[in-house]
Amino acid sequence: MEHRAKLLWVGAVGLLAVGYLLGSRGGQEAPAETAEKPALTEESSAPTVWTCSMHPEIRRDRPGNCPKCGMKLIPLVPAGSGGGMSAMANLRQLVVSPEARALLDIRSVPVQRRYVMAQVEMVGKVDYDETRLGYITAWVSGRLDRMFVDYTGVEVKKGDHMVLIYSEELYSAQEELIQALKYAPTRSGQTATGGIDLLESSREKLRLLGLTDEQLREIELRGKPSPHVTIYAPVGGIVIEKLRQEGDRVARGDRIYTVADLSHVWVKLDAYESDLMWLRYGQEVTFSTEAYPGQVFRGRISFIDPVLNDKTRTVKVRVNVANEQGKLKPDMFVRAMVQSTVAAGGKVVDPELAGKWVGPMHPEVIKDEPGLCDVCGMPLVRAETLGYVSVDAGKASKPLVIPVSAALVTGRRAVVYVEVPDAEEPTFEGREVLLGPRAGDYYIVRRGLAEGERVVYKGNFTLDSEIQIQAKPSMMTPEGGGGGGHQHGGAVAKAAGGAPAPKPEIPGTFFAQVERLEDASEAVGQAIGLRDLDQVRAAFDAVGQALEAVDAGLLKGHPAMLWKDLAMVLANDVAEGAEVERLRDAQRVHEMLEEHLDRLRRQLPRPAEPAAA
Ligand SMILES: [Zn+2]
Ligand SMILES: [Zn+2]
Incomplete structure (x- = not known):
């Protein structure tokens, strides 16, 4: 494909050169010679177009002043080149005069390989870290006489009292201790082994119930059992669950509250599907909250939900955040941002992570x-295995990019205007390209442009409307040459009967090749019907092979130009189709492919079968 495109291109330049030679343009404008243009150009009578640099919609066939602003009109296309289009082998090519180029301020920049920055903005909320939970558990059986925290969401500190339990079990164990104390000898030397055993075992029983030695001493000093015991918070944080009510009976080991440790929190963000390609596990996220205006918090992405919310087209992104000062509280609203440096092939560049080893669950x-x-305690993994690339990874890791303003986007496709290098007059060629995602002021180019080619980023709308005006007639009618006076109004010329259309002969071999292309497209439709994505992609690949098998060399003149344009858009269909990841995208690309094949049938109609008489 590439190879043939180049050949065609050489052909176009050749034609252009021949056009100039035959036109025998002198040093100055030679209006007398425009009348006897060579037959090579189909629109031989196309005049020079004069336009206003301020009002490009103004078009005149002779010099003069702009009816809107009175400025002197300038020639849009150079005098004598026959309207720009005709001498070219490309339907979307336009030659403008150097004056027009300057006055219309048409500017181009080279297509570059460079890292581009994508800024992803997300909103979300602070949440507690589900892996850092503490539980308030009943360590004696009894009745919950008092619960000091009534609601979830209350913040508690380590050591805060949580519940008061009335415990018969505890009461009787204390009574045993006090009894044992009464019978235990008070002086050494008079020890009766049985007595000591009883005292020690009742102490041990209380220790097992969770009392400290200090609490034991208090009971022994008091000499009186108490049925109540207070349970304190073992960790600080937010009470996120209250599992029991006041008055409930609890058994030993029952959970009463769940407390979330807030020294580390999660921030849960919603990321749009279209931004997912820029987000990676481990990336740094900065965010702010309304509670602390102007303060920037940081964390790292610890999880990207593989499941897309079909309604909102978003996925949950989780960020691990250290929160030692406890400023961040669950449910706080945050606005977050990720600055992603984008490399080729969907990788991202992070100088902080490249070459490093990262916790597979803990990106911090x-x-x-x-x-x-x-x-x-899990083994660390290399950052590169997480989709990162080092900054010095070489040129190939840099994506091909164009400025956003260079792309005239229609749906998923875009047209860019490429400045033809080394042309005698400023020459621009419209090209349909496949774009990847937008990253800031740039689009990533997936197909259709090469590094170093110059794309028009200013004045391309003007070029496009000019091409639309000039190219449409020749695109719409099979024979082209809309202004040539022999318009067929789109009617297909019959091979049998009537005068044969004065158009270049298209050999039957070409139509046989096109038929294989059509069959391949039908196979894509069948694969879509089977809902088999692997088969769909393979079928698109097969369309690509059928497309490459079409010999453009079989066509001459206007049909060759039409085919060149069709081959370009069909190749984009194939490239997009061969990478689809969803059935509905496959359907969309296949519909586009079928539309283009329709256009092919209209523009390059197969001659009717001759009667078998
Ligand atoms: Zn004007
Ligand atoms: Zn870890």
Whole structure:
């Protein structure tokens, strides 16, 4: 495909050169010669177009002043080149005069390979870290006489009283201790082994119930059992669950509250499907909350939900955040941002992570050497396995990009205007390209442009409307040459009967090749019907092979130009189709492919079968 495109291109330049030679353009404008243009150009009578640099919609066939602003009109296309289109082998090519180029301020930049920055904005909420939960558990059986925390969401500190339990079990164990104390000898030397055993075993029983030695001493000093015991918070945090009510009976080991440790929190963000390609496990996220205006918090992405919410087209992204000062509280609203440096092939660049070792569950653990995660003990993994690339990874890792303003986007496709290098007059060629995602001020180019080609980023709308005006007639009628005076109004010329249309002969071999292309497209439709994505992609590949098998060399003149344009859009259909990841995208691309094949049948109609008489 590439190879043939180049050949065609050489052909176009050749034609252009021949056109100039035959036109025998002198040093100055030679209006007298425009009348006797060579037959090579189909629109031989096309005049020079004069336009206003301020009002490009103004078009005149002779010099003069702009009816809107009175400025002197300028020639849009150079005098004598026959309207720009005709001398070219490309339907979307346009030659403008150097004056028009300057006055219309048409500017181009080279297509570059460079890292581009994508800024992803997300909103979400602070949440507690589900892996850092503490439980308030009844360590004696009894009745919950008092619960000091009534609601979930209350923040508690380590050591805060949580519940008061009335415990018969505890009461009787204390009574045993006090009884044992009465019979135990008070002086050494008079020890009766049985007595000591009784005292020690009743102390041990209370220890097992969870009393400290200090609490034991208090009971022994008081000499009186108490049925109540207070349970304190073992960790600080937010009470996220209240599992029992006041008055409930609890058994030993029953959970009463769940407390979430807030020294580390999660931030749960919603990321749009279209932004997912920029997001990676381990990336740094900055965010702010309304509660602390102007303060920037940081964390790292610890999880990207593989499941898409079909209604909102978003996925949940979880960020691990250290919160030692406890400023962040669950349910706080946050606005977050990720600055993603984008490399080719959907990888991202992160100088902080490249070459490092990262905790597979805890992205905040980053080390220079392999080892184990400080938090969970899992072996660290290389950042490169997480989709990162080092900054010095070489040229190939840089994506091909064009400025956003260079792309005239229609749906999923875009047209760019490429400045033809080394042309005698400023020459621009419209090209349909496949774009990847937008990253800031750039689009990533997936197909259709090469590094170093110059794309028009200013004035391309003007070029496009000019091409639309000039190219449409020749695109709409099979014979082209809309202004040539022999318009067929789209009617298909019959091979049998009537005068044969004065058009270049298209050999039957070409139509046989096109038929294989049509069959291949039908196979795509069948694969879609089977809902088999692998088969769909393979079928698109097969369309690509059928497309490459079409010999463009069989066509001459206007049909060759039409085919060149069709081959370009069909190749984009194939490239997009061969990478689809969803059935509905496959359907969309297949519909587009069928539309283009329809256009092919209209523009290059197969001659009717001759009667078998
Ligand atoms: Zn004007
Ligand atoms: Zn870990």
